[in-house]
Amino acid sequence: MEAYSNPHLASAIIWWLNYISSVGREYIIAESTLKIPATEYLERFYRDQIQLEYNHPKLSQKRFDLYFNDLTNSCETAFEFKFVREDSTRALAERKRIFYDLMRLHLFNAPDKKGFFLICGNRLHFKSSFQNLNLSPKLPLPSSKPSVSGIIKSGFFGEWFSFDTNNPDRNIDLNNNENEYKQVYSAFMKKYSEPFNVATNNSLVKQNAITTKLIFISEELIDSRIPQTFSIGIWEVIL
Amino acid sequence: MNKIEICQFELHHPNRRKDRIAILRCGINVENPKVIMDTAVFKYVVNELYNDFIEIHLDNPWIRVIIKGINELYYQPYMPSVFNNVEMVEHELINTKGTVAIFRGGLDSEKPIAYMNAVVSEYVGQRGYNEFVEIHLDNPWVRVVFTEINSLKYEPFKNQTINGSI
Numbered sequence: 001m002e003a004y005s006n007p008h009l010a011s012a013i014i015w016w017l018n019y020i021s022s023v024g025r026e027y028i029i030a031e032s033t034l035k036i037p038a039t040e041y042l043e044r045f046y047r048d049q050i051q052l053e054y055n056h057p058k059l060s061q062k063r064f065d066l067y068f069n070d071l072t073n074s075c076e077t078a079f080e081f082k083f084v085r086e087d088s089t090r091a092l093a094e095r096k097r098i099f100y101d102l103m104r105l106h107l108f109n110a111p112d113k114k115g116f117f118l119i120c121g122n123r124l125h126f127k128s129s130f131q132n133l134n135l136s137p138k139l140p141l142p143s144s145k146p147s148v149s150g151i152i153k154s155g156f157f158g159e160w161f162s163f164d165t166n167n168p169d170r171n172i173d174l175n176n177n178e179n180e181y182k183q184v185y186s187a188f189m190k191k192y193s194e195p196f197n198v199a200t201n202n203s204l205v206k207q208n209a210i211t212t213k214l215i216f217i218s219e220e221l222i223d224s225r226i227p228q229t230f231s232i233g234i235w236e237v238i239l
Numbered sequence: 240m241n242k243i244e245i246c247q248f249e250l251h252h253p254n255r256r257k258d259r260i261a262i263l264r265c266g267i268n269v270e271n272p273k274v275i276m277d278t279a280v281f282k283y284v285v286n287e288l289y290n291d292f293i294e295i296h297l298d299n300p301w302i303r304v305i306i307k308g309i310n311e312l313y314y315q316p317y318m319p320s321v322f323n324n325v326e327m328v329e330h331e332l333i334n335t336k337g338t339v340a341i342f343r344g345g346l347d348s349e350k351p352i353a354y355m356n357a358v359v360s361e362y363v364g365q366r367g368y369n370e371f372v373e374i375h376l377d378n379p380w381v382r383v384v385f386t387e388i389n390s391l392k393y394e395p396f397k398n399q400t401i402n403g404s405i
Contacts, residue, residue, distance in 0.1 A: 086350070086352045086353060087349070087350035087351065087352045087353055087379075090349065090350065090351075091349060123297050124295065124296070124297055124376070125352075127297075127376040128352065128372075128376045128377065128379055129352070131376075132375060132376050132377035133377070134377040134378065137345075137346040137351075137380045140310035141290055141309055141310055141343075141373070141378070141381060143288035143289055143290050143309070143310075144288065144289060144290065144291060155377055
């Protein structure tokens with residue numbers, strides 16, 4: 001039996017989503033249903049070690065979407081899932097929730113603990129409402145200069161996530177004073193100080209930076225004749 | 240139809256500039272349509288500034304819409320009693336019953352994708368249409384909508400350029 005791998009997990013989820021979409025059952029697709037293909041894949045390796053809605057060890061009343069204990073490698077693993085919908089991540093509340101996911105994973109991190117953020121959605125929504133999300137209207141339209149290789153662009157979430165497999169790490173400066181980020185970081189401290197204190201009896205110390213690492217991002221298959229409705233990405237929040 | 244074809248037409252500017260829209264397409268049997276179309280667009284635009292649009296469903300790499308001078312067109316309010324601050328410019332397509340319309344708006348909306356979807360839906364009504372968005376997929380505030388795009392007359396793409404004669 002081949003070993004567990006995040007690309008295989010992503011592949012299992014994305015093709016399950018494509019299957020569900022192909023048979024016309026898109027109405028069941030949501031953040032919570034991602035646990036179905038994820039656990040089906042994980043059962044091959046960790047059947048008795050998987051827990052959903054796992055209590056965060058350092059945050060009272062906060063839970064991870066999915067947790068499993070890799071006894072072979074002595075590593076506990078937590079996942080946060082997100083399903084991006086049309087315009088959903090444009091709202092400040094949802095952008096905060098994504099950052100809270102990253103910080104929950106960061107606070108979980110230890111040499112024997114790993115945290116991953118997994119996001120997927122319809123290809124168009126994944127691009128326009130996540131990968132390339134632009135919060136400021138682009139009018140008048142900036143025109144392109146000729147470039148046969150195209151341009152790699154990223155929007156708001158480019159500050160938190162790399163989409164470039166050749167440069168996968170993204171160091172997030174939590175002292176960034178740009179208002180659109182500052183308000184998110186301030187909100188985290190306000191919302192999570194008490195849960196941290198209750199669970200650990202310590203004060204939550206403001207971090208200067210956290211780092212994410214691109215683990216997997218689905219290929220666009222733009223030249224393929226195989227219909228692919230969904231895109232997926234996995235990032236690890238690293239120590 | 241494996242080779243590249245092009246259909247170009249001029250846009251009407253209030254200051255009589257001659258900017259234009261071009262539709263480039265290639266046959267569905269080519270192996271790398273994105274690469275082929277990227278190269279064709281590169282050849283077509285030469286050194287000119289342009290905007291590049293792809294079909295909104297991201298499932299059609301065989302066609303691209305190139306627009307020169309998109310910001311200078313003669314935009315007018317579109318259904319101001321229904322939509323807030325949406326502008327549109329519309330051109331009839333020569334020798335067809337179709338049109339091309341460029342919409343921009345939704346700047347005040349928290350959900351510009353949904354907002355502009357509603358605008359386009361209102362515009363096309365029961366007509367068949369093809370809808371294009373900027374290739375970088377970071378601009379939900381602009382839409383290009385064609386009706387009757389398949390009845391346009393295309394010619395082989397040889398050495399036409401964005402500044403050449405039509």
